[in-house]
Amino acid sequence: MKLRLAEMKDAMGIAKVHVDSWRQTYEGIIPDDYLASLSYESRKELWEYLIPKVHANVIIAEVDGEIVGFASGRIDPKTCEGEIGAIYILQGFQGRGIGREMMQQLFAFFEKENAERVKVEVLSANKSASFYGSFGGREYCTKDIEIADGFHEATYYEWTDYKAVLEK
Template sequence: MTIRKAVLADSIGIAKVHVDSWRTTYKNIIPDAFLSNLSYDRRTDLWNENIVKEGNYVFVAENSDGEIIGFADCGKRESNHIPESGDVTAIYLLEEYQGKGIGKGLLKQVFLQFEELGFNRIFVEVLEDNKTRYFYEYYGAELYKTKKITIAGAELNLLIYEWNNIRNVLIKF
């Protein structure tokens, strides 16, 4: 398994992981009609923009055949006005690769990026019913606040977690 910075040519592979992992991760959380309507082409366009966007950092995980099996995205959300802070905006893996340490490797890469940027506080948003929240809690994320959101007509609880000392996270790797 290799983790590296994404390049524009990775957009198609990232989009496939994004769509496929949403369909497995959010099954029975987000309405099926929304999940089945996700498009590889639209997600490819989104990742073409994200990869080249200033202040955004995208990393991919590849299997031994060079196929993208996961990705992470980080930077600073436009809504984040806290100085010297950043956001983990996505970490997704294909279901068959979960639980093998790949997410840990992607999270480490993201936190190394934050360290390089001089960020001290890091936030991540996760739906309450998404079991990935336990992954973030394991690495020391603490609940910062909760808010209600609506996706495809479903009202969901969005949990916003915070790490307030990235060194404490990095020593866990």
Template sequence: MTRRAKNGDAKGLARVHVDSWKTTYTGIVPETYLQDLSYDNREKMWERGIDQGSERSSIFVAENTYGDIIGFASGGPERTKKYGYDGELYAIYLLKEYQGQQIGKQLVQMVANDLVEKGFQSVLVWVLADNPSRKFYESLQAEEVGKKEIEIGGEMFEEIAYGWIEIEALLGKIKR
């Protein structure tokens, strides 16, 4: 089941965030950075994110049959203002054991629908160049629209922006 995040979800969001980073980025980012990721720090971050949520940004969660949060996605206004896109998929993380079950698509669809309802027309997402999840965005026919360098754990990494000029085109790819 997917739904909008609410107060009380921060602990589950933190668990997915930390665990997903550890499974996705092992061998990509410095191991010491991954070891230093803290459930407590991420929980505080997500508590603030839920509490300070704006009318323009949203967080959605996916739950398993036991009601545990197994994934999340968030989105809102595009933050750089450099690429001509008005919306951004800020993050999408899904526990490894739930990947490949269309849950990621459901979460992206929820963010995309929310962006459309709020008047956004286009959307981009940033992904580390070495992240195998790039294939997910490519399967949804995202166009590569930019690159930048970011620092993680004292090392520099390339990030790639993928975009859809029309959110409706993204939604059409998800529904197929």
């Protein structure tokens, strides 16, 4: 397994992981017709737009040259807070430490950028939601968010100390 920063040529690989992991993770949570409507092409366009803007904050995981996961994060310039935008790993590659290594790289970025706090939003029904708590994330609120013309509970985690992640 190899981690590296994303490049423009990775947009389609990221898009495939994005769509496939949504379909795997949110089956039975998000309506099937919405999941079926997700397309590689539209996600590729999204990532072609995002990669140049947040290049240093998009990390991909490759196994045998295939993108099997990605993570992204950003700093909010108004609040100096870090935000984990996504961590997606194809189901067949979960449980191998890929998520841990991507978290560590994101938090090294947040520390370098002097983020005062890092936060993430995750659907509460996502069976991987506890992943963030296992890295010392403190659950600080829940609220309903709208996805696919319906409302779903999201849990918010935050970190103010990076040691729990960087030393894990």
